[in-house]
Amino acid sequence: MRVAAATVSYIGTDFFGYQAQPDVRTVQGEFEKALEKIFKQKLSCWGSGRTDTGVHAFGQVIAFMIPNENINVKNLKDGLNSVLPRDIYIRELKEVSEKFNPRFDAKKRVYHYYIHRSEEPNIFIKDRVWWFPYDLDIQLMRNASRYLEGEHDFTSFKSGNDKKNPMRTVNRIRILEMNNNILLIRVEGQSFLRRMVRNIVGTLVKVGTKTWEPETVKELLESKDRSVVPASAPPHGLYFYSVYF
């Protein structure tokens, strides 16, 4: 059996998240429709991570079986891109081992969160960044992020309905000032709990506005109490950026 891995970008705006669900438009659902158009049979696909409604991907990895022994992978990429909707695009497609599992084989996942710091919003990036018209103290945010790096019980930073083991390792958080008043928060780790990155960003922003001290983040982590963390940062600033295997 041949297996392919696709590195996929999608604009999250018009999807009810990655995972297939009945009666709503999802990335997995649209991807499986494209596979069916090409291969004339129902096929499943597996992603490296589930993204929520409105969350984008630059480099989600999606694996699927190739039922046709003769098909050329380069042609397959072009063929799938020609039938995928305009908000999903396969950047790269390659054949991988038949044992490849995009979820469990992932050694590192990288998320990017983009904040647009400006008094006025810019409609051209409205659904692609979090527009934030208030002051942010970047150094305080960086200080706060140090408490989140390393292995911790992230109960305080998960979604209420995530029942997984809350122990996670955040390898690194980088906060970078880019051109055009864009602030990038880059979060790296092997795996994340549901809503964890958006809760981390929401918390760092509370520190940036001086609502909280950097040390509050340490207390939040130690409290292991889901109810103390503020609202998540909105989904439309978040990108599932890349996966390393």
Next chain:
Amino acid sequence: MRVAAATVSYIGTDFFGYQAQPDVRTVQGEFEKALEKIFKQKLSCWGSGRTDTGVHAFGQVIAFMIPNENINVKNLKDGLNSVLPRDIYIRELKEVSEKFNPRFDAKKRVYHYYIHRSEEPNIFIKDRVWWFPYDLDIQLMRNASRYLEGEHDFTSFKSGNDKKNPMRTVNRIRILEMNNNILLIRVEGQSFLRRMVRNIVGTLVKVGTKTWEPETVKELLESKDRSVVPASAPPHGLYFYSVYF
């Protein structure tokens, strides 16, 4: 009579251009609907320039009469933005002289054209830039642009159905390599013929790919023959960037 001037951004993708037309969605049509919602009466508006289907604006200037003597301009900006569709946004609104005419009073208009030079397209900027996966010689393009600066008969560079005086002055063309493989072509002049900027960009790109010599641009201008200029650059890379009065 009070008159207001709005500096307006819009995403051209879902409009049949600026100018109001029956039965299609236009910027002027949507803007006049918003005025009617706020003032409870039909009102007209006037723009600094007409943009074609798919062309964006960062700083189109739109003027209209304020029929209510008591309204505060700051509140009016917020009120209009709250009823305008999500692909139009008023960045600035101010009261101007009642003699103000956004079209005839404009001393300088600036257009930006963005080309994304990359082997792979990027879906996040798909409708906002011209994706161009071939080599471009920037120096040749700059050399060619020199022939277009100054006062010329731009018959060769206009749309077939533009009957206006073809004498125009292009003050300056700048070609800048930006971050993320974006090439910006900035064109400044007092006024432009229909399709003129897109024809200029299409021509410079033909020089960049070495299909034409820079000197060919001089010959094209001198031929004053509409039929010799190649297809325009596509509309979705073009922005009506700013207007000076």
